Amino acid sequence: DTYILSGEIKDVGVLLEIAQLCTEMEEYEKSLETADMLVEEYQVFAAYASALEVHRRQLNAAGVIRTAGHCIRYFPTFVKSYEYLAKVYLDLDYREELEKVLEDAKKSGAASVLLDAYEFQMTHKTMEVSVLNSKLKEFRSNFLKFTEEGEKGFYEKGLPILTEYLYHYPDDFMLVERAIFHRAAHHYQEAKEDFEKALYMNPSNPYALNGLSFVHKYQGEYEKALFYIKKAILYMDKDMSPIIYGDMGRIYSLLGDYEKALEAFVQYEHATENNRSNWFGDNLAEYHMRAGKAVEAAQIYGRFYEKDEFTRYEKLAELYSITGQEEKARRTFGMWRKALRKRRLQAVSPFGAGNGDARPKVQEVSYLAYYQSLGWMELLHGERGTAIWAFGRMMRSGFSESTMEGKMSDAVFACILCDDERRGRKYSEMLGDWLKKDRASGGNRYYNREKAYVQMEFMAGYYKESVESLQELLERGDRSEICHSCVCPLCKELEGARLLLLLRTGREKEDAVRRKDREITDFDEIVAIMRKCDVCRLALNDGDFPYIVPLNFGLEVQGDRVFLYFHAAREGKKLDLIARDNRASFEMDCDHSLILSDEKMSCTMSYASVIGHGTIELLPEEEKYEALKILMRQYRAEDFAFDTKPMKVTTVMRMTVLDMVGKRRSKVH
Numbered sequence: 064d065t066y067i068l069s070g071e072i073k074d075v076g077v078l079l080e081i082a083q084l085c086t087e088m089e090e091y092e093k094s095l096e097t098a099d100m101l102v103e104e105y106q107v108f109a110a111y112a113s114a115l116e117v118h119r120r121q122l123n124a125a126g127v128i129r130t131a132g133h134c135i136r137y138f139p140t141f142v143k144s145y146e147y148l149a150k151v152y153l154d155l156d157y158r159e160e161l162e163k164v165l166e167d168a169k170k171s172g173a174a175s176v177l178l179d180a181y182e183f184q185m186t187h188k189t190m191e192v193s194v195l196n197s198k199l200k201e202f203r204s205n206f207l208k209f210t211e212e213g214e215k216g217f218y219e220k221g222l223p224i225l226t227e228y229l230y231h232y233p234d235d236f237m238l239v240e241r242a243i244f245h246r247a248a249h250h251y252q253e254a255k256e257d258f259e260k261a262l263y264m265n266p267s268n269p270y271a272l273n274g275l276s277f278v279h280k281y282q283g284e285y286e287k288a289l290f291y292i293k294k295a296i297l298y299m300d301k302d303m304s305p306i307i308y309g310d311m312g313r314i315y316s317l318l319g320d321y322e323k324a325l326e327a328f329v330q331y332e333h334a335t336e337n338n339r340s341n342w343f344g345d346n347l348a349e350y351h352m353r354a355g356k357a358v359e360a361a362q363i364y365g366r367f368y369e370k371d372e373f374t375r376y377e378k379l380a381e382l383y384s385i386t387g388q389e390e391k392a393r394r395t396f397g398m399w400r401k402a403l404r405k406r407r408l409q410a411v412s413p414f415g416a417g418n419g420d421a422r423p424k425v426q427e428v429s430y431l432a433y434y435q436s437l438g439w440m441e442l443l444h445g446e447r448g449t450a451i452w453a454f455g456r457m458m459r460s461g462f463s464e465s466t467m468e469g470k471m472s473d474a475v476f477a478c479i480l481c482d483d484e485r486r487g488r489k490y491s492e493m494l495g496d497w498l499k500k501d502r503a504s505g506g507n508r509y510y511n512r513e514k515a516y517v518q519m520e521f522m523a524g525y526y527k528e529s530v531e532s533l534q535e536l537l538e539r540g541d542r543s544e545i546c547h548s549c550v551c552p553l554c555k556e557l558e559g560a561r562l563l564l565l566l567r568t569g570r571e572k573e574d575a576v577r578r579k580d581r582e583i584t585d586f587d588e589i590v591a592i593m594r595k596c597d598v599c600r601l602a603l604n605d606g607d608f609p610y611i612v613p614l615n616f617g618l619e620v621q622g623d624r625v626f627l628y629f630h631a632a633r634e635g636k637k638l639d640l641i642a643r644d645n646r647a648s649f650e651m652d653c654d655h656s657l658i659l660s661d662e663k664m665s666c667t668m669s670y671a672s673v674i675g676h677g678t679i680e681l682l683p684e685e686e687k688y689e690a691l692k693i694l695m696r697q698y699r700a701e702d703f704a705f706d707t708k709p710m711k712v713t714t715v716m717r718m719t720v721l722d723m724v725g726k727r728r729s730k731v732h
Contacts, residue, residue, distance in 0.1 A: 074708070075107050082113040087266070091117045108137040115147060124151045139171045142178075143263070149181045161185065176226070177260070180233035190231050198228060199240065210247045213507030218248035235261035239270045249544070251278050267298040273307060276314070281544050283622030285317045285552070286693075305334035309346060316550040318620060319590040321353035324550075341367060341374075348378070349550075353587075357386045372402050377432050384440040392440050399433055430460045435470055438477055447481040454478070458490060468497050468519055475522040479563050488526045495523035513543035518556040525563065533564055545622060553586030553623040583671075583725030586623065592671045592725055593618050596651035597698065599627060603640040603647050612637050616651075617694030625720040627677070628690045630713050638714060641679050647718065650674045654727075668728065675723025682715045690715045 078101050085094035094117050101110035111133040118126030127147050134144035145168040152161035165182050168175070190198075206221030225244055229237040242257035255278050261271040272295035280288035292311045299307060312327030328347050332338055344367030351360040360382055368375035376399035383392035434457035441450035454474040471494040478487030498519060501508075509516035517540035521533060528536075540557045583589055599616040602609045617628035627649065631638060641647075652672035659666045682690055687710050695703045 142173045180230040183230040213510030235265040269295040269298040325350040472522045511547040521560045589725040595653045599651045604644040627718040629716045671727045677718040677720040687715045
């Protein structure tokens with residue numbers, strides 16, 4: 064305050080930020096004082112926008128009219144000034160003034176749904192709130208429900224109806240309602256605009272914040288998704304579902320931070336007390352597993368599937384297989400097989416319950432899940448023959464319409480990997496027939512799982528399509544949005560398909576590392592190593608010899624893409640080299656520990672490392688601040704308010720990682 068009033072701060076950018084910050088903190092008088100200083104002493108007329116926001120929040124009609132007029136004078140396309148001014152004239156019933164504002168907005172090209180709503184209200188009577196609520200309930204049943212299922216015609220028919228409801232009540236609630244409808248139709252840009260407009264009307268609307276989080280998540284912008292969902296939790300009301308903690312956990316998982324994901328699901332558990340849903344139990348167990356707590360994960364499956372022994376065995380078998388506990392996995396499969404046989408005997412027994420009644424009703428026996436899980440376990444442990452046998456038994460066990468395509472795709476994958484072309488062709492043709500029927504029926508079951516559908520198309524076409532066609536399919540999968548239920552930053556189905564394409568073209572050695580026992584290929588695990596490192600070494604082209612320089616760095620993950628950020632002075636050798644050739648290699652490592660063996664009279668080191676290649680670009684001024692924030696987060700968990708003045712003499716670089724691989728040496732000699 065002292066610095067502002069004494070005029071010691073001369074940076075107008077800082078003063079503008081102070082004015083906006085004071086507004087958000089509801090220190091309105093300080094915000095107005097700062098805005099007045101900017102206008103009077105520095106002729107920074109953009110400060111009128113800050114003052115306009117203050118007057119709107121204070122319900123100061125005269126202040127809105129005065130400052131909106133200034134904004135329109137200096138910034139005739141600034142939409143918010145027309146919106147605020149029109150709203151005041153509408154509330155005061157100043158019809159002529161309102162008409163002029165709307166006319167001026169059209170002439171300036173300042174289009175807005177709120178301005179359309181105010182114009183609508185000039186000639187239409189506003190419906191009662193009770194009527195609106197009734198109509199919204201019908202709308203959700205008649206239009207939103209079918210749009211969420213992929214019926215696009217319902218979106219086209221429903222949007223004008225919902226927009227008219229918005230015209231009756233142009234507030235943040237109705238903007239969120241329409242944004243959700245846009246989002247259901249995968250119209251993410253329109254959804255984002257409505258959510259953001261709702262937030263400038265009410266910055267603490269948790270539903271708008273949560274909605275924006277989902278939009279960014281589906282577009283692969285996980286850092287932004289996390290930012291908005293945290294704000295939503297900060298402002299959440301008593302009516303908001305605690306499932307938002309689960310949603311936050313899934314975003315942490317997409318960022319590769321499984322400890323935080325687990326913490327979020329524990330919060331969800333506390334908020335819901337005795338949550339017994341299988342969805343919650345599966346997620347809670349999975350994040351315990353990803354956080355290295357397999358014992359706890361097994362206990363959770365036991366608790367949630369206590370009365371469903373078949374599903375319990377399925378979950379435990381998968382857990383033990385993934386975590387490398389082969390003995391426990393095989394023991395679980397043995398118990399599962401015995402339980403299936405026992406249940407089958409009960410189902411076919413001619414005897415009743417012992418009292419002359421009909422046979423007791425028993426759960427239907429299905430070996431599908433058993434053979435599918437067994438096939439995957441055998442694949443993981445290199446038992447190709449047994450794996451093919453298990454998938455063959457699965458294919459002969461019969462399919463239900465809701466599960467057949469995924470299991471056929473798994474069988475094709477196994478046959479390709481195990482070089483069984485005869486069965487592979489047969490299964491891929493069956494999968495292709497299913498896809499044809501699905502397309503002919505106009506099915507939308509994969510409306511929110513585009514990548515999964517592409518992977519099945521790849522499996523169906525593996526033996527008959529050209530390499531170029533298969534590559535185009537994978538590229539289409541890369542362009543598709545993340546499957547809505549996915550928690551993996553890298554689509555494992557598509558990555559598996561890429562490996563199969565390497566086999567098809569005879570280039571499997573391209574994906575090899577000299578020591579296969581130390582190789583790390585899991586994207587999540589590689590990212591986790593990178594987050595633990597504190598130095599990145601860049602190798603640049605310097606003619607006869609490479610030029611290597613150690614740098615602090617920031618890490619950003621967007622879907623399956625990785626970006627590294629660095630900063631430097633305005634000039635120097637590395638900048639000269641990058642200007643000549645922006646290609647670079649990088650290396651980073653952590654978890655160093657000396658391993659001594661007195662018995663073998665030898666020593667070695669444990670480590671975890673990542674190497675890769677990428678291209679470097681220099682960032683423009685407007686992108687520096689966000690990039691440096693990402694860099695700071697590598698070394699400090701919470702945001703750190705750093706001085707922005709040195710940015711003017713700082714070069715900020717971004718590397719787009721093209722490929723990378725990890726290696727690890729354990730602490731065992």
